[in-house]
Amino acid sequence: MKRFVSLYSGAGGLDLGFIAAGFVPVFANDISADAMKTYSAAMDAISKKTGKTLNHRIVTGDIREVEELPERGSAELVIGGPPCQGFSVAGKMDPNDPRSRHVFDFLGMVERVQPRAFVMENVKALAKNKRWAGTIADIRKKAKDIGYETKLEVLNSADYGVPQTRERMFLVGFKDPSIEYDYPKPTVKKWLSVVDALRGLPPLGEPGNDQTCKAKVTTAKNPVLRPSPFAGMLFNGQGRPMDMDKPSPTLPASMGGNRTPIVDQETLETGASQWVEKYHAELQGGGSVVDSVPIRLRRISVQEAAAIQTFPRDMPWCGSQCSRYRQIGNAVPPKMAFAVALSVAKALDMDLEANPSLLDELG
Structure with missing residues (x-):
């Protein structure tokens, strides 16, 4: 089986990468209504393009208040990027920020579902900043207490065909301690530039690049x-x-x-x-x-920001323009997620049918 539960899904950047790698979503959740509308529209577009219906549960709201949660054994993976504002150097780095506790809510769902593996994405500071050394140690200890051996690494999205030097932490946990896991090696020899990303779009102001x-x-x-x-x-x-x-x-x-x-x-x-x-x-x-x-x-523009994040060209963004920019800025670049997904599938010895073309266009 190749199912995954998605938490803090946002517009679906992480999910798109895992779906393109051959994984199948069974549950997705985020507190943002606009992000969930974008996510749902993207899933419908994927179903139309592939002919394979993605009819998993998509739930809007605080995961701590969702009544019908995925059950034990419902997925082989749990993935997600809990809110990072409390950890980010771009924010106040407040250890008492309540959003920082979501990393433990994420692990609570891992404990509930008992997947073969989990993938948690977050900002670089959580892994590298001394202020958070105790927090990341507590996170890894909690993962071990519920039965998972973890690997921690910071990856640069530019190494995976993303025209952006976005560095992100990936904490990957496996239930089987004998599994050997290697983070994905760079997939490009030369980093792509802003020009590389934007020259493929229509001229500014024309359909496909008109959200200025x-x-x-x-x-x-x-x-x-x-x-x-x-x-x-x-x-x-x-x-x-x-x-x-x-x-x-x-x-x-x-x-x-x-x-x-x-x-x-x-x-x-x-x-x-x-x-x-x-x-x-x-x-x-x-x-x-x-x-x-x-x-x-x-x-x-919105579409140019999305292209820099490597979202599909026809990604169906929903919500106000500010909300669309926010969804893009909060996301995991799908091409980066795709590389991580393939590395996890390899470690789990999964024979998946990858479809990287899903990251080019949805419509």
Whole structure:
């Protein structure tokens, strides 16, 4: 069997990777109604594309309040990415943040279902930051107490064909202590760039790339300079320009306004030098802050953010525009999830029928 229970599913980035690897969902849950609508629409699209109906239970609400939970033996895997705001360096790193307790709720479901293995995704800080050393030790001890040997590693999504240097912790547990597990090796020799991701989309404003961010790009009156023109604070808000020739930095869930990353349209279209590099050099040389930025600088659209995360081109996003950006920023890149799924299947000696084309288009 190859069934999985999905917790804290969001829009389904982790699930899409596991489904493409050949696993079959039996239950999915998230507290966000918009994310669950997106998830449901994506599952319907997969069913239509493959001819194989995915009619598993999709439940919206706090997992701690769901009445009919998956039973023991209902799945071979439990997967999910519990809320990470309490652990993230982008947040307050509050040890008392109640959202941080969801990692133990996740393990409570593992204990209930008793799968052959589980996969828990979270931010890099939970695995590497000394502040959370005791917490991750407690998590692994709890996993051992309920019968699972664990492996812990931080993976970079850029190593798996994702045009984004998103580093994430993956805690993988196995019920059979004799199983030998190796995290997936990089699947690409060269990291993909922002340009690689965006050039495959329709032009901005046309169908397929028409969910644009309205937040304007203006120069900071008192710019904060760093050695790189793509760091510091040269513009309003916290949405920094992305180096078009490299993978994107981690996309935040706070996109949709002034925190939305910035791209250079002329570089995208013609390969021209990036305007921000020239401006940064002028500022470093004592030049003045400009009154306005050229129209070639703009913020990424919803579909462009989704492409950088490697969601399928026709992913059916639901909810308000801010909600769509948030769903994308909170997600596990499906191509990264696919690599992890294949590695788990190999460790469990599962003969799965992988279908990576599901990560290209759903419609």
